[in-house]
Amino acid sequence: MSFELSLNTGTTPNLNLQQAVEAAAQAGLTHIGPWRHLIEQAGGAQRAAAIIKEGGLKASTLCRGGFLTATSKQAQKEAFESNRKAIEEAATIDAPNLIMVVGGLPSAAHILGGSGDPSDKDIVGARDRVARALDQLVPLAMDYGVCLVLEALHPMYAVDRAVLSTLGQALDLATAHPSEAVGVVVDTFHVFWDPQLQQQIQRAGHERRLVSYQICDFNLPIASNALQSRGMMGDGHIDFAAISRWVAKAGYRGPVEVEIFNDEINGQAADLTLGTMSERYKSLVLPHLEVAAGIQQASAIN
């Protein structure tokens, strides 16, 4: 099977892992991408693994590791330890991919509750620390058989969440490492605007690093909490037909994960959300993946 639908648990934040697994299975999904706090809530990775397995699902990703831009030795050590634990959790729940949000500038560390340095706005230096931290994590990831998946975040989050802003930059950063240890994700919200998107998706496939496809729409106006601007496919302005074709042409055949942070959608009943996302996926995304993959004819697209 190709292009199976996966529920990222960020889409249903009011459900615990057990509930999310049940809701996803009920809706006919085969995969789930859990966030780490649900693993902890469930009593740890072994228990989480059992919940996912008993529910008949597989984990597509674990969200998330990263936050590698701290300047102090102490904070760097804590980040390493947190990522070591995340890699172990990913392996335990049998998730092939650990999504990595690399972290922002020290000047903005306080925004996410960290301690930084208000005067340190050196984005080039922050990127360099990400590369060094990755060097340390890769051997661990290889030991556990987990792929560290670099996520380029929309540039509106460059300051506080990720100094990694484009797919091309993610691939450049990955180059130093084997493709089984460091991959990339195409998240439509984060990269749809990129003038190099088609060519970098192609490159990601060619370099065998395209290991995850996450989807949601880009809504306007931007939500007052900018994180919550992710929309249901079809509600915003992203051309899912084009991006999905590029992803499938680059050879991607894995699960497609829906990750929506959006106050309205997050607050509604989970079965409504899962129903809508399945329907939108089948009408707006899947046909274009399948045509580009040669699984069905273009005439099948209305």
Add this chain to the structure above:
Amino acid sequence: MSFELSLNTGTTPNLNLQQAVEAAAQAGLTHIGPWRHLIEQAGGAQRAAAIIKEGGLKASTLCRGGFLTATSKQAQKEAFESNRKAIEEAATIDAPNLIMVVGGLPSAAHILGGSGDPSDKDIVGARDRVARALDQLVPLAMDYGVCLVLEALHPMYAVDRAVLSTLGQALDLATAHPSEAVGVVVDTFHVFWDPQLQQQIQRAGHERRLVSYQICDFNLPIASNALQSRGMMGDGHIDFAAISRWVAKAGYRGPVEVEIFNDEINGQAADLTLGTMSERYKSLVLPHLEVAAGIQQASAIN
């Protein structure tokens, strides 16, 4: 003289052209970058030219032309006409540069009061229409001796304002035209996050297209009206030292324009704004420009 400070009138939206010119001159500035509605308010470009000249200032830019992504022949014709008029105005007020905000997707045209097509989210097609419209405008710009200055906007505006999101993309688009007809601007707010920024600024200098440097900071959280997130230099998270060095090393020696859309700053007394921007410019930006240009020694920077 190099690196003279210029007031973009977006920073003082409550002043008419006469008042903005007086306030800028009073604060010791030598340049102004007016928005077009102030030209109209002043009674047209000839009157505006006289106001600027009588105030002892020069125009660094005219803001703005663009919005070239419409799909209907009628809307394209109107856009051409509006840009023709803008080029003429720029020439009349002796502004060497017309800043071009290229426009967004048809699916979002209604957001800025236009009529588009809710289903047209084809960003590649929109970029292509920009290129075609530019082909038509360039001969006119050359006739008038005005440079069309492509402005890459922050990707958070890719949907509604500009499908041109990076300096590299702007330079690629400019390639088809002579450098005196099509240039680029580095606006710190829009491009600070770009991993290719240093190399593309260098390229812009090399290709003789770097004709404007606009500055303001990137504030967090993003304002509820995302347009208003531009901050006073030093209040946000941009590394002005690094970007200013890159700009000067690329050979830029022109005026530096401060353009801040920000409810608090826009609402305060203009002399306070002009005083603060002059002071911040002299402490955070100018020394780095001058050192990189070889005008002063690095030891002059605290």
